[in-house]
Every structure is written in structure tokens, then in C-alpha cells.
Amino acid sequence: MDANDDFEAFWTAERGRLRRALVLTLGDASLASEAVDEGMVRAYQRWNRISRYQDPAGWVYRVALNWSRSAMRRRRLRPVRRLEELDTPAFDRRGDAELWDAVSRLSQDKRAVVVLRFYLDWSVPRIAEALDCRPGTVKSRLHRALEQLRNMSEVSA
């Protein structure tokens, strides 16, 4: 398998999942698509090096998230907390809509760790690697996010 085939396999396996995680994190499907493609292009340009990383997908996620922050600054966009395309998810359990609303109110840093942990099921060390921070930081953001979600749920109840 040459480098192109290798990258193509990576792209096929990871691009959709990363894009969906970024949609949940950013709340903007178009921005998420652009961000993941930007991350993928940069991975492709450096594929000889990136492919040897333990977690190339984590690298792409981090690049995409950083790129989206810069893009939002450039375009003077504010992080979007509602998803226009997703405003009527088929919630059938009482409290799910409130919980999603609470998730969308989290800061982007907290939402990122929540999405990576509970949507992609990444381990704390893997999230730390992807976000370029210490595992302790991930744990503390997760703890605070869950605490905030519990408080918000209690208030809305």
C-alpha cells in the first residue's frame, strides 16, 4: 500500500466520524465540514510524518478545531450553540431535549471533551493527546462540564 492508498484509507475511515464530532462541538455543519477538510489537507501534506503518529485522527481533530476558531475570528462569527439543521431531533425521553440544550450551552472547550468522551468514546489520555493538554485538564473539564449539566438539568426541571 503506497502513501496515497494509506491516506485514502485513513480519510475514508475517519473523515465522516470526525466531521460529525465537529458538528456536535461547533454547532455548525458547514464550518465543521470545512474544518475537517482543512485538517485532512494538512495531514495529507505531512502524511509521511502524521501517519506515524499514534493517533492521526486526534491530530486532525485538533487542527480542525484550531482552524475553526481562527475562521470564526476571521469571519467574526460567534460559536453557534444551536444547530439549525438539527433543531428537531427525535427525542423520546423526558429531559433529553433539556440535556441537549444544556450541552449546547457549554463552552467550546467543555463541549469538545464531552463530545470526544461520550460521542467518540475516546479515552482521557487520547483526548488529552488530541487537544494537546494534560490528562488532568481533560478530567477537570469533564468534571466541570458534568457538574454544569447536572445543575442546568436541575434548574430546568
Added chain:
Amino acid sequence: MTLESQLREVLHRVEAQVPNDHGRLSIVRVRGRRRRLVTRATSGAVGVFAVAAGLAVLSQLLPPDGPDAVGPLAGIEAAQITLCDGRRCPAISADDLDALRARLTEDPNVVEVRYESAEQAHARMRGPVSGADDVAGEVTVEMFTASFFVTVVDGGQLVAVYADDPRIEAITVPE
């Protein structure tokens, strides 16, 4: 049910509503020098505008003064866009360039056509990719109706095409 397990369910339920953007990847070979061109269009339904953007990008690959011209865009004589249904857009010649540029500029759906120098592109990328000559230039086309971009990198040997239009199967440059 714990908050954690409820979160998992909610995130997957919301994720299931995320629309597919039909991302596609093709990597084809191209003869020529190293260059990197990107076109990006944002959001919305697919449409003919994606093809127009592709034409615009490919037009940047063509030598402005014919195939024998010397310059960063020299060496490629023609380009071809193939749609998923097998139809091919007409090959693009150097004569088409002005018309394509005018079409993009006048199209009300095109919100911006921006050309960046290599230096600007490097600055945007926050540093050289793998050498000062790696980026020959960049064109960004932003539109309402489609999303895809084309990247040509390194030694002119590879073209990466990311298309967000299911009708675009590949953009190839004949060797």
C-alpha cells in the same frame, strides 16, 4: 439512567440528524511542478456551481499563454472533470480562462473570489508546508451552494481532490 449514559444517547441521537455532506476524495497524478491550489465553497445544496468552482480551479492550473508557456502554471495542457454519471465536462483550454473568471465573478451565487499570493498563503498556513516553493498560489472561491476543494501538492506529482458534490467523481489532469 446515569447522566453519562444519557449523554451518550442524546449525542448519538443528535448526531443522527447531522446531514451527510457527501465528502469524497480522489487522488490522481499530475505532471508538472509543485503547486497548491485550493478552492473552497461553503454550505448548502449541491449544484452546478461546484462544477463552476472546479473549472475555476483547473483554469488556474492552465498556462495563461498556452501549454508551452514558462511559469508556475506551465506544463499542463488540458484538464477534465468527470461527473459520477460518467459524463465529462468539456476539456478546459487556455482560451476559456477569461470567460470562466468572468462567469464566476458575475455569478450572484459567488460571494467571493479571492486570489492569494504564495506569501499570503504561507502566512495563512502559519509557515511553509515543506519548503518556500511549495505553495505556488492559492485561489479561494466561496459560494453559497456547494463545497469542495482541490489541492495540488509537492513536485506536481499528486493532486488531491475533495469534492462535496456527489456528481463530481474526480477531477483529473491527463499526464
